[in-house]
Amino acid sequence: MNLYRTVRLIRRFEERAVEFVRSGEIVGGIHPYIGQEAIAAGVCAPLTDTDVITSTHRGHGHVLARGADPARLLAELMGRETGLNKGRGGSMHAADFGLGILGANAIVGAAGSIATGAAWAHRRLGRDTVAATFFGDGAMNEGMLLEAFNLAALWQVPVIFVCENNGYATTMPVASAVAGSITARAEAFGIPAVTVDGQDPEKVLEATTVAVERARSGQGPTFLECTTYRFDAHHTFEHRARLTYRSTEEISAGRSRDPVEIQGARLAAEDRAVVDAEVEALLDAAAVIALGSAHPDPAAALEFLYASPEVLR
Amino acid sequence: MPKLSYLKALNRALGDELERDPTVFVLGEDIRAAASNVTAGLFARFGPDRVLDTPLSEQAFTNFATGAALAGMRPVIEFQIPSLLFLVFEQIANQAHKFSLMTGGQCKVPVTYVVPGSGSRTGWAGQHSDHPYTLFAHVGVKTVVPATPADAYGLLISAIRDDDPVVFFAPSGALGVRDDVDFSTLAPVPLGVGxxxxxxxxxxxxxxxxxxxxxxxxxxxxxxxxxxxxxxxxxxxxxxxxxxxxxxxxxxxxxxxxxxxxxxxxxxxxxxxxxxxxxxxxxxxxxxxxxxxxxxxxxxxxxxxxxxxxxxxxxxxxxxxxxx
Structure with missing residues (x-):
């Protein structure tokens, strides 16, 4: 029930966000997470309050699955003062430190080493925090992520590396970009790696639970390759650009395994309808709050630039 | 009055801050053996978790420090070569520096980046002789270039205690400077004061x-x-x-x-x-x-x-x- 609620919430949030991009309420577009919801839902479900995550440019799903307020996330996408980041971050940088969301990161592969450092530090400070860090197949070719695998394995850091393999780094097919296999790269560092059906929230949850137990008990990092398919564009600019790197046949085949349907089929129809209605009511209210929120004052454009601004004259 | 060298001042500042604040730790390449002498004796005093010897993975360990800072620690990274800052410019200018604003002030990233031996080292040629402090000033990262042992000590203390990223350049040409110093007068030197x-x-x-x-x-x-x-x-x-x-x-x-x-x-x-x-x-x-x-x-x-x-x-x- 909870997993279904999460994937449904992410799906409907994203569909509404795409509409807000079209209507101009969200400036700059978004990277829709539609089709990949099972991964965020399955990874975040077994995490506890003191755990932390890092997210990606395609990050709304992770942030929602971790429990962020949809109204404040939507307000952030709209650049409003009530947004998670007070309108200073936007779609690609949503963060909620109170929930252990150390931020979505717009540089591919960057957050893996940040999450590794955070998990190492929490452990050193005597906490049993586990970090989960999301990235795509494209990040598997970023040297600093491979460096992070090495550090995490060397120092037995409680971090879970979650690779969302949606088959494409923007338009580049994974087969044209990744030599060898994705899991073998993690295994080369001595990190246990498994490939999981990333369309099925329960499968992801199951694999993550094992990884969390390993991390929490001091056995170090785990690598999860979650195979998935991005139903929508890499970014909403594609809705106008009409890129043709994926055939319509391929897209139809990819969409045939829909995480919302897979998880929804496990519920009684009436229960599902109740959840769907709750999600719509929540998102209706979120839209009202976000649209009614103030825009930041341009005079405060560089507020928060420094944590210690007093040294500036 | 005893003599204090610039290099020894850096070492003393690190030791003092490691002693004073358990969230401070030093990481970098060859710092256990103290190849640059900046961390001399610190591994023996503070152990492997406080003096963390890293593999040659500058980009990852620079972001690692950002993550540790987000979790509440005060990392100090030693870079052996000034040009390594070009390699981690993204991790400092685009990650550590931007977290505060981009998150709407939800977090701080108190990392200090120490470069002992910046500028010409006499005979180290094209890729080991840069002195890139202007670059960091341009992007708005707090940047210090102390001239004397007392300032090196005081500014390193302030850099470590500051809640923002600070790049600390110790010029090669200044490392050998020795001054008469009354150690009891060594004190933090505020950032931004000439x-x-x-x-x-x-x-x-x-x-x-x-x-x-x-x-x-x-x-x-x-x-x-x-x-x-x-x-x-x-x-x-x-x-x-x-x-x-x-x-x-x-x-x-x-x-x-x-x-x-x-x-x-x-x-x-x-x-x-x-x-x-x-x-x-x-x-x-x-x-x-x-x-x-x-x-x-x-x-x-x-x-x-x-x-x-x-x-x-x-x-x-x-x-x-x-x-x-």
């Missing part, structure tokens, strides 16, 4: 790091000719002590900057721009810098030929004194 190193009336020379020694030598030389040179050391490149500089320039009404950066958009260029906007000078200000787009060539005579030096500084001082 210092008049030598008072004078006729011209203000702005110098940073190892070039402060050259400026003082030039001032001695010119004193014999009856020229009174004031040497102003900003100590912090960003944020710059504009008020301190303005007070000196208002007194002398003439200004020369010596700066171990390339000329275009360098630190000296910024000082001259501020002078043009704000100062009332009796002669156009001058700057002594590395040439435009300089790469330090290996051969000693070539290396020296592209570095700003004392003779050029003296020439520039004479020039601003002659002009009306």
């Amino acid at each position: 210092r008049v190193v030598r008072g004078g009336d006729d011209v203000t020379v702005v110098a940073l790091g190892h070039l402060v020694q050259d400026a003082l030598a030039a001032a001695d030389e010119l004193a014999g000719l009856g020229i009174s040179v004031e040497v102003f050391d900003p100590r912090t490149v960003y944020p710059l002590d504009v008020e301190g500089l303005a007070a000196s320039a208002a007194k002398t009404r003439r200004l020369v900057v010596i700066d171990d950066s390339n000329r275009t958009s360098g630190f000296a260029a910024e000082i001259l721009a501020i002078a043009a906007e704000r100062f009332d000078l009796d002669a156009p200000p001058r700057r002594v810098t590395r040439p435009d787009g300089a790469v330090l060539p290996f051969a000693l005579a070539l290396d020296r030929a592209v570095q700003p030096g004392r003779d050029q500084l003296v020439t520039a001082i004479h020039a601003v004194l002659e002009e009306q």
Whole structure:
């Protein structure tokens, strides 16, 4: 029930966000997470309050699955003062430190080493925090992520590396970009790696639970390759650009395994309808709050630039 | 009074902060063996978790420090080579520096990046001789270039305690400086506050790091000719002590900057721009810098030929004194 609620919430949030991009309420577009919801839902479900995550440019799903307020996330996408980041971050940088969301990161592969450092530090400070860090197949070719695998394995850091393999780094097919296999790269560092059906929230949850137990008990990092398919564009600019790197046949085949349907089929129809209605009511209210929120004052454009601004004259 | 070397001052500051604050730790390459001497003795005192020897993975360990800072620690990274900062420019300028604003002030990233041996190391050639403090000032990362052992100690303490990322350049040419220091007077030096190193009336020379020694030598030389040179050391490149500089320039009404950066958009260029906007000078200000787009060539005579030096500084001082 909870997993279904999460994937449904992410799906409907994203569909509404795409509409807000079209209507101009969200400036700059978004990277829709539609089709990949099972991964965020399955990874975040077994995490506890003191755990932390890092997210990606395609990050709304992770942030929602971790429990962020949809109204404040939507307000952030709209650049409003009530947004998670007070309108200073936007779609690609949503963060909620109170929930252990150390931020979505717009540089591919960057957050893996940040999450590794955070998990190492929490452990050193005597906490049993586990970090989960999301990235795509494209990040598997970023040297600093491979460096992070090495550090995490060397120092037995409680971090879970979650690779969302949606088959494409923007338009580049994974087969044209990744030599060898994705899991073998993690295994080369001595990190246990498994490939999981990333369309099925329960499968992801199951694999993550094992990884969390390993991390929490001091056995170090785990690598999860979650195979998935991005139903929508890499970014909403594609809705106008009409890129043709994926055939319509391929897209139809990819969409045939829909995480919302897979998880929804496990519920009684009436229960599902109740959840769907709750999600719509929540998102209706979120839209009202976000649209009614103030825009930041341009005079405060560089507020928060420094944590210690007093040294500036 | 005991002598304190610049290098020993760095070592002492690190030891003192590691002792004082359990969230401080040092990481970097070859720091257990203390290849640069900055961390000498610290591994034995504080152990492998506080003095964390890293593999050659600069990009990952720089972000690792950001993550540790987000979790509540105060990492200090030692970079053995100034050019490594080019490799991690993204991790500092685009990650650590941006977290505070991008998250709407939800977090802080108190990481200190220490570069012992910045600038020419005499004979280390093109890829080990840069002095890129201007780059960090340009993107708004707090940046210090101390000149003396006491300032090196005090600014490193302040950098570590500051809640923002701070890049700390210890110039190669300053590492050997030894001063008589009463250790009981060693104290934090605030970021963003310059210092008049030598008072004078006729011209203000702005110098940073190892070039402060050259400026003082030039001032001695010119004193014999009856020229009174004031040497102003900003100590912090960003944020710059504009008020301190303005007070000196208002007194002398003439200004020369010596700066171990390339000329275009360098630190000296910024000082001259501020002078043009704000100062009332009796002669156009001058700057002594590395040439435009300089790469330090290996051969000693070539290396020296592209570095700003004392003779050029003296020439520039004479020039601003002659002009009306």
